[in-house]
Amino acid sequence: MAEAPRCRRVGILGYGQLGQFLAGQLLAEGPRSGLALAFVWARDGARLGPLPPPLRLPHLGLLPHTAVDLVVEVAHPCVAQQHGEEILAHADFMLGSPTALADPDTERRLREAAERGGHTLYVPRGALWGCEDIRRMDATGTLAALKVTMTKAPQSFRLEGTLRERLAAAVAAGGPAVLYEGPVRPLCALAPNNVNTMAAACVAAPRLGFDGVLARLVADPSVPDWHVVEVEVTGVGEQGRALRVTSTRRNPATPGAVTGTATRDAFWSSLLACRGHGGCVQLC
The missing domain is CATH 3.40.50.720 (NAD(P)-binding Rossmann-like Domain)
Structure with a gap:
């Protein structure tokens, strides 16, 4: 047997x-x-x-x-x-x-x-939607730009350094606030528990990598029980005539949780x- x-x-x-x-x-x-x-x-x-x-x-x-x-x-x-x-x-x-x-x-x-x-x-x-498509575009040299925007309630962030100070200011102001906008690499050390989706995007697109993939981090008290991830893909092409794909993923989350339910x-x-x-x- x-x-x-x-x-x-x-x-x-x-x-x-x-x-x-x-x-x-x-x-x-x-x-x-x-x-x-x-x-x-x-x-x-x-x-x-x-x-x-x-x-x-x-x-x-x-x-x-x-x-x-x-x-x-x-x-x-x-x-x-x-x-x-x-x-x-x-x-x-x-x-x-x-x-x-x-x-x-x-x-x-x-x-x-x-x-x-x-x-x-x-x-x-x-939480990276369209990961396989991004990987294929990068592998064939047809990926020109990639931007990931993550929007969460302020209490769902675990931040370090200057971002912690910006978050405190945003909470005091009471409205939505852009905490960071720029390359993914420096953001990872300031938000190591919150931006793993962005890091996965950098691995999916190694030609752009941590310095070429762009990140935007938004604190918004109007989404207390959601984590929203928007992925913007731009293909290689003439100005104004390149492929553009935008996806938005709304992930239910317990208020204050770092990880959404679907993740x-x-x-x-x-x-x-x-x-x-x-x-x-x-x-x-």
Whole structure:
């Protein structure tokens, strides 16, 4: 009798809203998709209390001993910056915080680690609508410009530095405010938890990359339970005669939540697509 194929073992890094959702999906739905939850790790280990002890990973130094096939990061970009190379030496790695790749050294190290270890660095598309079309246009040299506008209620932002000050001023003023407009790269360090969709767009369009893809971040109190993402694509062509496509995605969200409801399902679909593509970077 043929032996049943082994389930692909998946580890989760981060146990916030998204990590809890993915862990629950793996426990409930994973077996029928050939997946099993190997462990969950969190920067604050106390958050893992609801999980059975065998599923709690006390520290990342134990990861090489877990026989894990895929590691999914949904914690913070610093996790990939500090541990991504080691993870890729042992398993495929789904980078839920692609803002980490805005740092050129981190991007170089992770790409080299994927190639060296023969494992795949996966970048989920998250809330990026039209990702595959953008990727194809970029690959054929027909993508001239790409702009992503994200609009959320002020309480849904987790910002650093000058953007935190601009957000406070916007809240005091009470109306919609443009917090940032410019290249994606410098924005990633100031809003690492909020602009992963923009970072995914940079990976989808490497010819433009983090310096060429444009970002616009808007705080608007009139959308307390929505995350709105507008993607503007401009093709190569004569002035006024180039292809232009604009899509608007309205994602329901719990007031104050960083991640919208539909994005959780998108991450689960991305996880299901992580089946091993070799030593490369792959959108999923």
